Amino acid sequence: MIFRANALLLVLAAILPGPARAHEGHAHPPVPAQAVFPAERLSPPxxxxxxxxxxxxxxxxxxxxAPMLVVSFTYASCGTVCPLSNAVLAEVQDELTAAGARIVSLSIDPARDTPALMSVSAEQFGAGPSWEWVAGSVxxxxxxxxxxxxxxxxxxAHVPTILVGSLSSGEFTRVVGIPDPASLLAIAGAPAR
Structure with missing residues (x-):
């Protein structure tokens, strides 16, 4: 079943009781409001x-x-902030793709995130061909x-983070917190709805 972003956000808001949520025996840090930082130079290996x-x-x-990347940091078994960020990406993936962006969800739990688990997550959020889910070694x-x-x-314990930029220029804008769809589209240079 493909989750529609607005419906998922409403469901999660109703079932998750407060800013610090329990997850696998750990308290998740409070979800920050979106903060956008000036472009920075990054050079991943x-x-x-x-x-x-x-x-x-x-x-x-x-x-x-890729002329533009939208890189999110997620993991398949996350039941707190990752579904919120993924719902936003699902909501704007068509506009991002039309603007030439590729969405990359990089697993931050590679010890557990197998290709099969990443496929389940990708399917849940309706990831199209321009939205890839990848994992490296630990x-x-x-x-x-x-x-x-x-x-x-x-x-x-991770805080939702999305980077929007280009590997060729090395310039990326950092979005920390649950991204606002309109703001994410603006950062990516995608047309507003």
Whole structure:
């Protein structure tokens, strides 16, 4: 079943009781309001990542030709902030794709996120061909997260982060918190609805 973003947001708002939610025995940090930071230069290494179809290729090699990337940091078993961020991406994926962007959901829990689990998540959110779900090895994922300026730690303690930019220029805008769909489209240069 494909989740529609607005319906999912309403359901999650109704069932998740407050800002700090329990997840696998850990309290998730409060979900911050969206904060957008000025563009920064980032240079991720070309470490191997495997997509939900089982194809492995270097991260940079895989996306070097993409005019724009929208990179999210997620994991399949997340029951708190990841579904919220993924719902927003699902809501705007057609506009982002039309603007030439590729959406990349990079697993921050590669020890558990198999291609099969990533496929389930991708299908739940109606990921089209321009929305890829990838995972690296545990050490490579840590290096990629560090290169992208995303704190490494327990997956359940992560703060939602999306980067919008280009590997060719190295310029990325950081969005921390649950992104506003209109704001995300504006950052990506996609036409407003």
């Amino acid at each position: 070309d470490l191997p990542v495997t997509d939900r179809f089982g194809t492995t290729k270097g991260f940079v090699s895989r996306y070097a030709e 050490p490579d994922t840590r290096l990629l997260m560090t290169a992208f300026g995303v704190p490494v730690g327990p997956p359940e």
